[in-house]
Amino acid sequence: MSPVLNVAVVGTGIFAKDGHLPVYSAHPDKFNVVAAFNRTKSKALDFAKAAGVPEEKVYDTIEEVMNDKNVTYIDGLLPVQLNPTLVKKAIEAGKPILLEKPIAANMAQAREVVELAEKTDLPIAIAENWxxxxxxxxxxxxxxxxxxxxxxxxxxxxxxxxxxxxxxxxxxxxxxxxxxxxxxxxxxxxxxxxxxxxxxxxxxxxxxxxxxxxxxxxxxxxxxxxxxxxxxxxxxxxxxxxxxxxxxxxxxxxxxxxxxxxxxxxxxxxxxxxxxxxxxxxxxxxxxxxxxxxxFGVQAEFLNFHEAVAKNDKSLLVSTPRVAFHHLxxxxxxxxxxxxxxxxxxxxxx
Ligand SMILES: NC(=O)c1ccc[n+]([C@@H]2O[C@H](COP(=O)([O-])OP(=O)(O)OC[C@H]3O[C@@H](n4cnc5c(N)ncnc54)[C@H](OP(=O)(O)O)[C@@H]3O)[C@@H](O)[C@H]2O)c1
CATH class of the missing domain: 3.30.360.10 (Dihydrodipicolinate Reductase; domain 2)
Structure with missing residues (x-):
């Protein structure tokens, strides 16, 4: 039996709605979107409605998301220059994170993300669906x-x-x-x-x-x-x-x-x-x-991330930060x- 993982979506823009939510909705036996955050809160509220997230779980800050003990992992879809900061916050909170591609905005940031990911046992993956x-x-x-x-x-x-x-x-x-x-x-x-x-x-x-x-x-x-x-x-x-x-x-x-x-x-x-x-x-x-x-690969990447988180085994990840580093x-x-x-x-x- 695969456990249902509780997901917090950080950045509820276009791809969260059109790319991630349909896959979560198709796999209720594996994922449950339980919290959301977006800079413009109204967009997070709309997303929450579509995802079945209660209004009180639409947070005003990323810190509140990280502090929610009910959240198993973070699904991050922010402009990529914010990826290193988001990874740091997730690691501090002890939560795995799936981070949208590209790994970061530049090579210095990309090096930082790889270093952070390789220093922790938490599964951290770059959502590179291809x-x-x-x-x-x-x-x-x-x-x-x-x-x-x-x-x-x-x-x-x-x-x-x-x-x-x-x-x-x-x-x-x-x-x-x-x-x-x-x-x-x-x-x-x-x-x-x-x-x-x-x-x-x-x-x-x-x-x-x-x-x-x-x-x-x-x-x-x-x-x-x-x-x-x-x-x-x-x-x-x-x-x-x-x-x-x-x-x-x-x-x-x-x-x-x-x-x-x-x-x-x-x-x-x-x-x-x-x-x-x-x-x-x-x-x-x-x-x-x-x-x-x-x-177009998003479903397979989520199932791969699910397995790594469920088994707490980051070696199962296909699109690791090191792999995505090479693409950038x-x-x-x-x-x-x-x-x-x-x-x-x-x-x-x-
Ligand atoms: N795998 C794929 O095929 C694929 C396809 C598309 C996108 N993506 C990736 O998905 C991520 C999101 O892209 P998107 O197309 O969905 O863009 P988007 O609609 O602009 O979503 C980005 C979200 O980040 C928020 N944001 C922007 N600047 C921010 C800041 N300074 N601080 C905090 N939040 C901020 C935006 O909030 P506001 O509502 O306040 O503007 C927006 O909701 C990117 O990493 C992108 O590369 C992947």
Whole structure:
């Protein structure tokens, strides 16, 4: 029997309502949202109503949330520059915390979060839902058939969407997080790429800001090397262009074929495989549709966090602060390389 964990949601903005609450509501046998806090209290009250949280459990301060003995863990969805402070408060209160991605606003903060997390036995995870995508396990299985892997290309491009609900959030309009959308959205792509090809060692990149609405950078074009493997690749990210189709794929090339993860249609992801050591020996393409739930990995990340908290075993966590540190470190390296006109830059390691 899995215990029901009592959750306090800190930061009841867009993603708390649209991304986290639906998963909590779908798993009443595992989660019970019992408290909420938001800077603008009216939004917390609305959230509480939808989540079934009594009004008296809508707190005025984060300290009150932390002091609530009925709360098992904290679900933190604040602008990410506040992540280190929130982790510190949770640890002081002896509560596990699931913290939304990216790990922090900059590398100094990211180092601090990893250090704090690794000094405690409390489960602390970064809610990087792409680390939990179903396509990862399927692709991993087939990558073994096409090896050795020698190269990859990751492309995530799409049109600028004027009505994107996230553009209206003030902390994104004036971002404290490095590279604006590159660290906000780009870390998702980096979670997928690094899960399948390995950690990035060096990058040569050019970044740019195409839209003033993005607040900071919104595109990166780069070449990269993968640590300890000799794999080379390209990483392209940006949704700030004029009309174009949404094109999100990771194509991994081996000496014995290729594997492509295609997420262009989030509702119908697919893994494609072609085996063969040369054109003459190419086998028919194999197509594996992925049965990805609509939460796009959020459900799996919550179930993983639930297990780690229920068993009080942080070694079960998939998206640890150390793993998420690497994703932000890649963004930092893109920015540094671009500042140096595309010079090759080593990705910071812990
Ligand atoms: N995994 C994903 O796919 C995904 C998708 C979207 C977002 N996220 C993450 O979720 C988190 C929240 O993003 P969101 O899109 O939901 O943004 P949001 O709607 O702006 O939510 C952020 C919340 O933080 C509060 N806040 C802002 N500044 C604050 C401050 N200085 N002190 C205390 N509270 C403050 C806001 O309160 P007010 O109501 O007072 O403004 C707001 O309710 C971010 O970490 C983001 O990266 C993840």
């Amino acid at each position: 680390s939990y995508l179903e396509c990862i396990d399927v692709a991993k299985k087939h990558i073994q058939r096409i090896g050795p892997v020698v190269a990859f290309t990751h492309n995530s491009t799409g049109p600028f969407v004027k009505n994107n609900k996230y553009l209206a959030t003030t902390w994104r309009q004036n971002p404290e997080h490095i590279g604006g959308f590159l660290s906000d959205g780009g870390v998702h792509q980096l979670a997928l790429v690094t899960a399948l090809v390995g950690d990035i060692d060096t990058v040569s990149a050019h970044t740019a800001q195409v839209r003033k609405e993005s607040g900071d950078c919104d595109i990166v074009f780069s070449t990269v090397t993968v640590k300890d493997s000799g794999i080379i690749g390209t990483f392209t990210y940006g949704s700030a262009f004029g009309a174009t189709e949404k094109s999100v794929y990771l194509k991994i090339y081996g000496k014995n074929g290729n594997v492509t993860v295609d997420l262009s249609d989030k509702t119908a992801p697919v893994v494609k495989v072609r085996v063969g050591d040369c054109a003459e020996n190419a086998q028919d393409e194999e197509i594996y549709p992925i049965d990805q739930d609509s939460s 470190a890649c963004v930092a390296a893109f920015l540094e390389s671009s500042d140096k006109k595309g010079d090759n830059v080593k990705v910071e390691r812990l």
